Amino acid sequence: xxxxxxxxxxxxxxxxxxxxxxxxxxxxxxxxxxxxxxxxxxxxxxxxxxxxxxxxxxxxxxxxxxxxxxxxxxxxxxxxxxxxxxxxxxxxxxxxxxxxxxxxxxxxxxxxxxx
Amino acid sequence: xxxxxxxxxxxxxxxxxxxxxxxxxxxxxxxxxxxxxxxxxxxxxxxxxxxxxxxxxxxxxxxxxxxxxxxxxxxxxxxxxxxxxxxxxxxxxxxxxxxxxxxxxxxxxxxxxxxxxxxxxxxxxxxxx
Amino acid sequence: xxxxxxxxxxxxxxxxxxxxxxxxxxxxxxxxxxxxxxxxxxxxxxxxxxxxxxxxxxxxxxxxxxxxxxxxxxxxxxxxxxxxxxxxxxxxxxxxxxxxxxxxxxxxxxxxxxxxxxxxxxxxxxxxxxxxxxxxxxxxxxxxxxxxxxxxxxxxxxxxxxxxxxxxxxxxxxxxxxxxxxxxxxxxxxxxxxxxxxxxxxxxxxxxxxxxxxxxxxxxxxxxxxxxxxxxxxxxxxxxxxxxxxxx
Numbered sequence: 001x002x003x004x005x006x007x008x009x010x011x012x013x014x015x016x017x018x019x020x021x022x023x024x025x026x027x028x029x030x031x032x033x034x035x036x037x038x039x040x041x042x043x044x045x046x047x048x049x050x051x052x053x054x055x056x057x058x059x060x061x062x063x064x065x066x067x068x069x070x071x072x073x074x075x076x077x078x079x080x081x082x083x084x085x086x087x088x089x090x091x092x093x094x095x096x097x098x099x100x101x102x103x104x105x106x107x108x109x110x111x112x113x114x115x
Numbered sequence: 116x117x118x119x120x121x122x123x124x125x126x127x128x129x130x131x132x133x134x135x136x137x138x139x140x141x142x143x144x145x146x147x148x149x150x151x152x153x154x155x156x157x158x159x160x161x162x163x164x165x166x167x168x169x170x171x172x173x174x175x176x177x178x179x180x181x182x183x184x185x186x187x188x189x190x191x192x193x194x195x196x197x198x199x200x201x202x203x204x205x206x207x208x209x210x211x212x213x214x215x216x217x218x219x220x221x222x223x224x225x226x227x228x229x230x231x232x233x234x235x236x237x238x239x240x241x242x243x244x
Numbered sequence: 245x246x247x248x249x250x251x252x253x254x255x256x257x258x259x260x261x262x263x264x265x266x267x268x269x270x271x272x273x274x275x276x277x278x279x280x281x282x283x284x285x286x287x288x289x290x291x292x293x294x295x296x297x298x299x300x301x302x303x304x305x306x307x308x309x310x311x312x313x314x315x316x317x318x319x320x321x322x323x324x325x326x327x328x329x330x331x332x333x334x335x336x337x338x339x340x341x342x343x344x345x346x347x348x349x350x351x352x353x354x355x356x357x358x359x360x361x362x363x364x365x366x367x368x369x370x371x372x373x374x375x376x377x378x379x380x381x382x383x384x385x386x387x388x389x390x391x392x393x394x395x396x397x398x399x400x401x402x403x404x405x406x407x408x409x410x411x412x413x414x415x416x417x418x419x420x421x422x423x424x425x426x427x428x429x430x431x432x433x434x435x436x437x438x439x440x441x442x443x444x445x446x447x448x449x450x451x452x453x454x455x456x457x458x459x460x461x462x463x464x465x466x467x468x469x470x471x472x473x474x475x476x477x478x479x480x481x482x483x484x485x486x487x488x489x490x491x492x
Contacts, residue, residue: 116259116260117259117344118259118263119342119343119344119350120257120259120264120265120342120343121342121343122339122343124340124408124409126409129405129408129409130405132315133315135455135458136405136453136455139451139453139454139455143451203452203454203471206454206457206465206467206468206471207468207471207472207475209468209472211383211386211387213382213383213386214382214383214385214386216386
């Protein structure tokens with residue numbers, strides 16, 4: 001049995017970092033700036049998004065995007081907390097951080113299944 | 116006599132002492148904004164479960180100045196994450212043929228090309244259809 | 245003709261006379277081709293023989309003269325006065341290590357870690373001399389050569405905030421040297437080093453600040469070595485979990 005499970009969390013962080021680096025900027029631009037400001041809006045925009053997100057491939061894509069990026073973010077936050085003086089609470093911080101990513105992943109699944 | 120002297124380092128403010136450490140901490144803190152964005156985006160997508168009108172109404176709420184500023188800050192954070200991430204890839208990905216090593220600029224550059232290509236595809240999928 | 249001079253503010257710590265360190269200001273001649281080490285040697289030879297510091301080759305290959313120069317870890321034999329002149333230069337012992345005396349640090353922690361990573365060729369079976377040398381192609385050499393350039397100067401430990409916050413972290417040079425041997429085609433010691441490298445205080449504490457690689461005087465890129473070790477450590481971990489281990 002391998003001594004430390006750190007390799008597993010680091011793998012998620014690393015995959016998530018690549019996914020986030022490649023995909024997050026354009027999604028921020030589209031859903032957070034372009035859509036609200038009406039740059040991409042058409043009259044049928046809501047219906048268009050509904051049809052797009054309902055597709056199983058889109059759901060798989062979004063699941064990967066959300067889940068891996070959540071794990072990437074919490075891993076970094078965990079280490080920032082260690083490196084800014086909270087190292088003595090190592091275990092509870094790790095549990096809270098990865099737990100939050102699990103909650104985020106589960107929430108993503110629920111949302112995607114509901115659409 | 117020996118009495119080794121241990122110099123102390125502030126656990127909370129050490130990173131303010133040097134510009135390069137500040138940039139490091141800012142890079143790490145991009146994760147907070149990106150995580151916050153994911154929560155907002157997930158709620159945005161969740162509206163689709165209630166139909167297209169609910170989604171459009173939510174998107175209109177995001178047009179307020181506060182939300183636009185939020186998303187601009189997230190965009191800056193996301194860009195900083197992407198650029199620092201891609202620029203570090205040559206230290207991790209070593210490709211060799213014999214004694215020759217693929218130069219750093221191609222390792223990092225190929226990621227930038229992939230980034231552009233993927234972004235174009237996503238825009239096309241969301242908007243172009 | 246008046247000769248120019250430069251001011252050095254030097255960290256002093258003499259445990260037999262003081263409990264807290266102090267700074268002592270010295271004036272040394274300024275020469276365009278002098279390095280900080282030359283100024284320290286001048287001070288010791290002509291001004292204050294009690295100043296204690298380590299040095300040896302004065303040409304950047306022995307790794308002895310590492311100190312903090314204006315807050316940056318540097319080999320004092322490679323820090324030119326002209327890059328600081330006319331401002332005063334602050335010289336302190338290498339950061340993140342206990343100070344024995346003046347500019348001399350206690351490096352026991354690093355020496356233990358170096359030994360822990362077993363930085364030598366490990367063979368399952370030693371080849372007898374009669375069978376000849378281990379052959380290695382230039383391409384095989386190229387895979388680890390950069391990491392072999394480490395001179396154990398410990399500037400990377402002084403630059404690493406993770407090590408500064410938690411001295412149990414094994415640190416940049418130790419991991420780079422473990423990688424140097426793990427990548428060496430003559431070596432069969434990956435399993436022997438795995439436990440030390442893949443423990444929590446091994447590679448996983450590193451947060452890729454990368455300052456170690458910035459300060460390294462030999463361009464070893466320990467940060468790169470550590471990330472590469474993380475990748476191979478992760479692959480090892482997945483293999484061990486997903487594939488049954490027969491004989492190891």
